[in-house]
Amino acid sequence: MYDPTRLAALVAVAEAGSITRAAARLGYTAPALSQQLAKLEREAGATLLVRHHRGARLTAAGELLAGRARRVLDELDQARHELAQLAGxxxxxxxxxxxxxxxxxxxxxxxxxxxxxxxxxxxxxxxxxxxxxxxxxxxxxxxxxxxxxxxxxxxxxxxxxxxxxxxxxx
Known part of the structure; x- marks a missing residue:
């Protein structure tokens, strides 16, 4: 089972184009975000990112997982919103x-x-x-x-x- 926080990190890197910019957007340090991404790569059993001097880009496996992650995160946000409506x-x-x-x-x-x-x-x-x-x-x-x-x-x-x-x- 993939951790939603790690999935959000992958999506943030895909959108920002670099670990440093994604970390700033999420409120993490770059090393902490790199650790989360390394854990996600171990969970996925595949390399998800290729780091280069100008940032990072997703591999084919990273693109596939990021696309699914966006849908999962959207569904979790929708569930959170619907539960808040019921409860409060x-x-x-x-x-x-x-x-x-x-x-x-x-x-x-x-x-x-x-x-x-x-x-x-x-x-x-x-x-x-x-x-x-x-x-x-x-x-x-x-x-x-x-x-x-x-x-x-x-x-x-x-x-x-x-x-x-x-x-x-x-």
Whole structure:
């Protein structure tokens, strides 16, 4: 199994054209990067680089492994991004429906706190006067809606798949 750090080193040398420039790009010393590349060559069982006075170039084996390494590293980056989205809301979009009063008085501090905690989540807010907010959730137009109901009016059960959570009673 190839070490992703060593694969990244090979790709960096391929892109930079020299071990010294690749080391600077990766934040290593040239000798430390050379050691990583030597280990990768041992793991691969082939010479991956030819060093010359102006830098280094990849051998045919190095080109083959660097091409595969780029795909592996891209997949690892994509997996890291997707896991971050699942674990910490580091991406994606949250669509909120609200009625005017809540949108003016209740929602701004909540959205500000959410934005500070999850800066990479795209927020969208739309205005829905009750009971249109619930219909917007059902239709998939918004992910959640703030709405209200008057006590004397019979609210009835929420639509299938919609959870109603009381926030305030006035």
């Amino acid at each position: 809301l580091s991406g994606g979009r949250l669509r909120v429906g609200t009625f005017t009063t809540a949108g003016i008085h209740l929602l701004p501090p909540v959205l500000s706190a959410f934005r500070r905690a999850h800066p990479e989540v795209e927020l969208a807010v739309a205005d829905y006067e009750p009971p249109a907010g619930i219909a917007a959730v059902v239709a998939g137009e918004v992910d959640l809606a703030l709405t209200h109901a008057y006590e004397p009016a019979a609210a009835g059960p929420p639509p299938v798949g919609v959870l109603v959570e009381p926030l305030l009673v006035e």
